[in-house]
Amino acid sequence: MAAMFSQNPLMNGPNYSVNDAPRATAPEGARQHRFDPYTDNGGSTLAIAGAEFTVMAGDTRLTSGYSINSRHHPKLFKIGGTTADQKDATIVLSVVGFAADGEALKERLDTICKMYRYRHGKPMSVKACAQRLSTILYQKRFFPYYAYAILGGLDEEGKGAVYSYDPVGSYEREQCRAGGAAASLIMPFLDNQVNFKNQYVPNSGEGHALQERERRPLSRSEVEVLVKDAFDGAVERHIEVGDGLQIMVITKEGVEEVLLPLKKD
Amino acid sequence: MDHRPQAWGRPRDDVYGAYDASYLHTNGPKTATQSPIVTGTSVIALKFKDGVVMAADNLASYGSLARFTDVKRLRPFLSTSVVGFGGDVSDMQFLDRHLTELAIDEAYEHDNTSSSSETPATAGQLNAANLHKYLSKLMYRRRNSFDPLWNQILVAGFDSSSTPFLASVDLRGTTFTSPSLASGFGAMLAQPIMRRHAATEEDAAKLTRDEAVAIVRECMKVLFYRDARSLDKYSIAVVTRDGVELSEEEQLEKQSWAFAERIRGYGTQTV
Amino acid sequence: MTSIGTGYDLANSIFSPDGRNFQVEYAVKAVENGGTSIGIRCKDGVVLAVEKVVTSKLLKAGANKRIATIDRHLGIVYSGMIPDGRHFIDRARDEARAWRDTFKTPIPTADLASRMGGYMQAYTLYQSVRPFGITAIIGGFDSTSEAPVDGEVGAGPSCGAGGKVPGKTYGGPFLYMVEPSGLYWGYYGAATGKGRQAAKAELEKLDLGGPAGPSLTLEQAVKEAARIIYVSHDDSKDKEFELEMTWISGADGPTKGLHREVPKELREEAERLAKKALEDDEDDEDEEEEKMEE
Numbered sequence: 057m058a059a060m061f062s063q064n065p066l067m068n069g070p071n072y073s074v075n076d077a078p079r080a081t082a083p084e085g086a087r088q089h090r091f092d093p094y095t096d097n098g099g100s101t102l103a104i105a106g107a108e109f110t111v112m113a114g115d116t117r118l119t120s121g122y123s124i125n126s127r128h129h130p131k132l133f134k135i136g137g138t139t140a141d142q143k144d145a146t147i148v149l150s151v152v153g154f155a156a157d158g159e160a161l162k163e164r165l166d167t168i169c170k171m172y173r174y175r176h177g178k179p180m181s182v183k184a185c186a187q188r189l190s191t192i193l194y195q196k197r198f199f200p201y202y203a204y205a206i207l208g209g210l211d212e213e214g215k216g217a218v219y220s221y222d223p224v225g226s227y228e229r230e231q232c233r234a235g236g237a238a239a240s241l242i243m244p245f246l247d248n249q250v251n252f253k254n255q256y257v258p259n260s261g262e263g264h265a266l267q268e269r270e271r272r273p274l275s276r277s278e279v280e281v282l283v284k285d286a287f288d289g290a291v292e293r294h295i296e297v298g299d300g301l302q303i304m305v306i307t308k309e310g311v312e313e314v315l316l317p318l319k320k321d
Numbered sequence: 322m323d324h325r326p327q328a329w330g331r332p333r334d335d336v337y338g339a340y341d342a343s344y345l346h347t348n349g350p351k352t353a354t355q356s357p358i359v360t361g362t363s364v365i366a367l368k369f370k371d372g373v374v375m376a377a378d379n380l381a382s383y384g385s386l387a388r389f390t391d392v393k394r395l396r397p398f399l400s401t402s403v404v405g406f407g408g409d410v411s412d413m414q415f416l417d418r419h420l421t422e423l424a425i426d427e428a429y430e431h432d433n434t435s436s437s438s439e440t441p442a443t444a445g446q447l448n449a450a451n452l453h454k455y456l457s458k459l460m461y462r463r464r465n466s467f468d469p470l471w472n473q474i475l476v477a478g479f480d481s482s483s484t485p486f487l488a489s490v491d492l493r494g495t496t497f498t499s500p501s502l503a504s505g506f507g508a509m510l511a512q513p514i515m516r517r518h519a520a521t522e523e524d525a526a527k528l529t530r531d532e533a534v535a536i537v538r539e540c541m542k543v544l545f546y547r548d549a550r551s552l553d554k555y556s557i558a559v560v561t562r563d564g565v566e567l568s569e570e571e572q573l574e575k576q577s578w579a580f581a582e583r584i585r586g587y588g589t590q591t592v
Numbered sequence: 593m594t595s596i597g598t599g600y601d602l603a604n605s606i607f608s609p610d611g612r613n614f615q616v617e618y619a620v621k622a623v624e625n626g627g628t629s630i631g632i633r634c635k636d637g638v639v640l641a642v643e644k645v646v647t648s649k650l651l652k653a654g655a656n657k658r659i660a661t662i663d664r665h666l667g668i669v670y671s672g673m674i675p676d677g678r679h680f681i682d683r684a685r686d687e688a689r690a691w692r693d694t695f696k697t698p699i700p701t702a703d704l705a706s707r708m709g710g711y712m713q714a715y716t717l718y719q720s721v722r723p724f725g726i727t728a729i730i731g732g733f734d735s736t737s738e739a740p741v742d743g744e745v746g747a748g749p750s751c752g753a754g755g756k757v758p759g760k761t762y763g764g765p766f767l768y769m770v771e772p773s774g775l776y777w778g779y780y781g782a783a784t785g786k787g788r789q790a791a792k793a794e795l796e797k798l799d800l801g802g803p804a805g806p807s808l809t810l811e812q813a814v815k816e817a818a819r820i821i822y823v824s825h826d827d828s829k830d831k832e833f834e835l836e837m838t839w840i841s842g843a844d845g846p847t848k849g850l851h852r853e854v855p856k857e858l859r860e861e862a863e864r865l866a867k868k869a870l871e872d873d874e875d876d877e878d879e880e881e882e883k884m885e886e
Contacts, residue, residue: 090355090356091353091354091355091464091467091469093464093465093467093469093493094493095493095495097495118497120495123508123509123512125489125495125497125499125508126497126498126499127499128498128499128522129497129498154493154495155495155496155497156457156461156464156493156494156495156496159494159496160461160494199465381745381746389745389746391745391746391747392745392746393745393746394745410745413743413745414743414744414745415743417742417743418692418696418742418743421692421742421743422689422692424664425661425663425664425688425689428661428664428850428851429660429661429685
């Protein structure tokens with residue numbers, strides 16, 4: 057007991073300091089909230105890697121509930137350029153889910169890519185950027201960015217690269233991926249049309265002897281048609297998808313951007 | 322004996338025991354807004370050829386009680402932009418004071434524009450796009466700390482290339498822009514009317530000021546007819562490159578409630 | 593200065609036997625070397641002006657402003673050591689901000705002057721600090737209508753408790769000058785810096801403090817301020833100088849209650865008139881001299 061009132065700052069800290077005075081048990085931590093920090097702003101994205109290009113696409117509708125907040129809200133962002141208009145960027149990020157988190161995620165990744173360029177004197181590779189994006193997402197594992205991200209670019213060999221993520225940073229490199237509200241509508245279509253799933257060589261046999269159709273890289277024009285068809289289909293069946301289709305094609309020449317109309321209903 | 326100044330005049334620990342400072346601590350959990358209390362309803366805004374029109378009624382409701390009927394929910398900023406607030410009124414007041422401080426900070430550097438021909442945009446002052454970015458970062462930070470400012474905010478003015486600017490940010494930090502914007506009930510009732518006249522940026526760029534003002538006034542009337550938490554007194558602001566014209570004493574005119582008789586459940590029913 | 597060199601001038605916290613604080617008096621000397629600053633409180637506003645001595649041709653004309661905005665409705669100009677002035681400005685801005693935070697209303701000019709006077713005075717008390725080497729002129733226009741609280745949304749009751757009192761007047765233009773000792777007074781016209789003697793003589797000729805209040809209007813005051821800076825400028829000491837002027841009117845005046853720089857056109861017109869008045873004076877003097885010689 058004596059030590060308690062010793063007034064020796066070494067034994068019981070600075071005396072009388074308001075912060076160090078004994079606390080009447082104040083239960084902290086037990087916080088209850090009715091505020092839901094998340095919403096789903098709808099929309100859908102899609103990315104397909106080709107032999108020497110990558111096509112990224114997303115619709116431009118932003119919804120909340122049954123309301124259309126905006127008919128022109130881009131989901132595709134060029135990342136890591138040296139200027140405000142990102143005209144020399146070589147990596148594209150697409151985000152769907154909660155728009156505010158998507159925006160924050162995009163800005164985080166963009167600044168990190170810029171810092172990398174300043175520090176190392178060269179742009180970040182897609183592979184490095186993809187790993188870094190995973191880390192960013194996982195850092196918020198317990199208050200996640202509610203955003204489904206897809207990263208597209210060209211790998212070190214100049215081949216198209218698509219990396220897809222879940223909101224907490226689990227990721228893999230893929231040939232193609234659809235994300236967002238209409239992902240479940242678009243993905244089976246892509247499986248069939250890009251990876252030729254369930255396509256067989258006619259008259260090649262019965263049952264297990266049936267030969268799969270041989271996979272081949274798709275040409276750019278084929279992919280562009282595929283993307284438009286995928287979204288036209290999604291627009292027809294999903295209310296949160298529509299208004300405009302933003303497409304970015306990444307080639308060794310840089311990033312080309314087109315904006316196509318979609319149904320506005 | 323402890324001779325340090327913070328001990329002066331305090332009872333001695335060795336005689337009286339340690340000082341009980343518990344009353345200085347706030348017990349219980351940290352509090353944050355869980356729901357709005359006094360609220361304002363829709364804010365609507367529409368771009369036109371050389372500016373933006375914004376309107377909001379002058380009512381602050383306490384639940385279903387029409388509590389304050391002279392509440393100004395449109396706030397000019399640096400006489401170059403207008404900020405319209407829907408949602409919690411106390412959070413709006415907090416933000417308004419914050420924006421006042423921001424405007425004073427701006428005045429330290431920029432208000433001394435010496436030539437009268439210099440516009441705020443060229444003088445490097447905060448424009449509406451900058452202000453919207455600032456507010457969206459603020460709102461997003463507050464949602465991240467689970468202590469949101471319970472508002473939906475519309476920001477109108479001009480961007481750095483001096484084209485009309487209109488954007489929204491809400492309590493979660495979600496941002497978006499559109500030729501016309503409306504918060505709350507306005508999103509259901511006013512937005513379709515405004516989109517009929519300005520579906521795209523190009524359409525909006527063809528609207529004259531008078532047309533835009535007329536459309537917005539029409540929308541305010543529709544909102545008063547159908548939104549139970551609305552008022553027939555409202556504020557309307559027009560932002561142009563010449564500045565902000567704000568009128569806070571508007572009255573809805575030429576109301577006709579004849580349509581109500583034909584609608585079951587709307588007012589007194591005789592059948 | 594009989595006590596100089598007796599050790600009583602080495603520290604702030606020591607009086608000389610004849611009751612003087614020499615450090616403060618030396619600070620005043622620093623002020624007396626600074627470019628002239630003046631302030632005029634007229635019928636519908638306040639004008640602040642400073643003679644900005646151009647110390648180098650490498651300085652950009654019109655840059656490096658000397659008059660600072662403190663709050664929307666407040667401005668400060670000072671003569672003396674510029675870095676001291678900068679710190680004074682910082683503090684004034686903090687005070688104005690702190691007032692807004694507590695009272696949710698703009699700080700009245702009188703209260704700012706009081707707080708800044710107190711701040712200056714504190715720097716005359718301690719061994720470890722030296723007094724400010726500036727004299728500052730604080731100009732402000734307190735709202736003449738009942739000022740709403742910052743963030744206030746409604747108009748409040750129109751009558752009865754808390755209601756508006758018809759005919760009651762508030763605010764107006766105010767001018768204060770704070771000296772290194774911390775002494776501050778309210779003034780009709782204030783001048784400090786190297787040309788203060790001439791400037792004060794000119795200010796006294798203006799109709800500023802009559803029983804019916806000043807008759808000088810803001811535009812006239814701007815022109816007088818420019819003339820006074822030109823008159824008090826000593827060509828033999830500094831050749832080049834720039835005139836910097838700001839003004840504050842009420843909400844219905846040209847600055848809408850804000851502290852703003854005087855528009856370029858008006859300032860140039862005022863400077864033209866000032867130069868003309870100066871030349872006319874010189875002609876008169878020449879004539880007088882000629883007469884004397886005759």
